[in-house]
Amino acid sequence: RKEVEQDPGPFNVPEGATVAFNCTYSNSASQSFFWYRQDCRKEPKLLMSVYSSGNEDGRFTAQLNRASQYISLLIRDSKLSDSATYLCVVNPGGSQGNLIFGKGTKLSVKP
Amino acid sequence: DAGVIQSPRHEVTEMGQEVTLRCKPISGHDYLFWYRQTMMRGLELLIYFNNNVPIDDSGMPEDRFSAKMPNASFSTLKIQPSEPRDSAVYFCASIKEGSEAFFGQGTRLTVV
Numbered sequence: 001r002k003e004v005e006q007d008p009g010p011f012n013v014p015e016g017a018t019v020a021f022n023c024t025y026s027n028s029a030s031q032s033f034f035w036y037r038q039d040c041r042k043e044p045k046l047l048m049s050v051y052s053s054g055n056e057d058g059r060f061t062a063q064l065n066r067a068s069q070y071i072s073l074l075i076r077d078s079k080l081s082d083s084a085t086y087l088c089v090v091n092p093g094g095s096q097g098n099l100i101f102g103k104g105t106k107l108s109v110k111p
Numbered sequence: 112d113a114g115v116i117q118s119p120r121h122e123v124t125e126m127g128q129e130v131t132l133r134c135k136p137i138s139g140h141d142y143l144f145w146y147r148q149t150m151m152r153g154l155e156l157l158i159y160f161n162n163n164v165p166i167d168d169s170g171m172p173e174d175r176f177s178a179k180m181p182n183a184s185f186s187t188l189k190i191q192p193s194e195p196r197d198s199a200v201y202f203c204a205s206i207k208e209g210s211e212a213f214f215g216q217g218t219r220l221t222v223v
Contacts, residue, residue, distance in 0.1 A: 043217055049211075089212075099212060102153070
């Protein structure tokens, strides 16, 4: 099992749709979790951290299920500008370093 | 702060040549990472440093790759000799403990 797995997509959705991405991780001792966004030919940038209780930032909701070892990202009322690749990131613990990135899920929002 | 600065932005080189990629992390950050990104393999961690000391280089593909961090404000990733399969985007990122990872704009390497 790969350390961090994501559905590569692409997810093609119309504007206004709700879309959800899941990510699974293999190391049950993993400490912290993030979603990064990467636009075409750009560097990844932090979208949001994922907390055990779940957290929301505007149209974006992130959840963590430690028992099943998966993380989710929900985007409501999707916009054209949400088109990007979404990377699931896991810190397996032990140090601040060693961030493990999933290969990303590509989202394309169409008018 | 200008963020993480990488140079060059683009590099085209012939197989067998030495390539040196450079990174200036954000001042005050104590971790520095080198990643490689390809369509096939996604974003792969090559090596990371903590306070200029290499902590984990298990992602370095082979002996042709080497990385150094002589001081807190500079790191290099060297490939010698380069091969076409090294073609990728190489990202440098830095972290201050407790904060998010900030990435440079990347170096797009093409080896022909």
